[in-house]
Amino acid sequence: MLGALIIVFREVIEAGIIVGIVMAVTKGVPGSRLMAGAGVVAGVLGASAVAAFAGVIANALNGVGQELLNAAILSLAVCMLAWHNIWMASHGRELAADARQLGQDVRNGARSLVALAIVVAVAVMREGSEVALFLYGLVAAGGATSRDLLLGSALGLAAGVAVSAVTYFGLVTIPPRRLFAVTSALITFLAAGLASQAANFFQQAGFVTAWSDTAWNTSAILSDTSLFGRVLHTLVGYSDQPSVLQVVVYAATLAAIFTLSRAFAPRASLRPAAPRAS
């Protein structure tokens, strides 16, 4: 039972952290709860579909369908996170400064919500499909022990939801004035980590063969399969044996989001008046 708990928990922890961050980022925005919920539902449906068609997907596109699907949905999440951050840099401060300023800004805000809902859906879908396959294996194996394992899985899932809650409540205790800077940084690192994972899947698919050497090996110091390593893996993209390409993509994504956020930020907001709490 403990084994099943750990396996499921390990899979859901990344999605849990991402959902928690997105909920904190969109706290107080009208319709954000609905969007996050829709993202989770879409993610679960997507995960079930991916799990159900795992065999078909694996053999699609000359046998690299699975790698490309993973790379594509991770890239989608990176783009959505980048877009959100850049958009927030250009509009977010005004919104925070006057929450009653509606009209066009709210429509734009809703678009930003869609981007984040997609991120939630992608995170749930990716981790969820592996959980779904694992659970299917347990059910298919049958027997008395499988009930025990299913209970362990349910507890693992609950622990993942708890991680989500801890992330959310940890973030919302940050004063609103500082929250914007903290979540912007978090999302930038999150996006860079996901981009490096996408790069790995492109390499696994054989699309990129350059820079495939291992850049460093720190598995003896901190394994990225340990709990702390796993959290770092999600938050800042820590990997104990990344390829050179992964490191390059990681740095390039960080630099791109940072530079674009700067470029799109209105001059006036370089020294903003302290925004009121919304």
Add this chain to the structure above:
Amino acid sequence: MSLSPRKLAIGLAGAIAFCLLAAPAPAQESALVHVTLKDHRFSPAEPTAPAGKPITIELTNLDPTPSEFESKTLRVEKVVAGGGKITIAVRALTPGRYRFFDDYHEDTTEGFLVVQ
């Protein structure tokens, strides 16, 4: 601002389509390694492969339940359906022992790709 999630998504879809169309055939001949999975055990548990050239692992899952072939050192993570078959492309490696396992049954499934 003209940047929107939809435009980004369209651009991304285009980029992926381009990648698919431009996907090159494997440039270098790769060494083929067959591995089967039965009763959550790899057979052979220590397949060998030559160093210095790309390796293709063909994994056949004879169990009715799905598994996830995973290796930290090979940097591979791939699901195989129950009764399914997958191919795993591995970069050219230096001699050594590269551990792999089934992520769903790490307690019983351990194998090493022995590169010589």
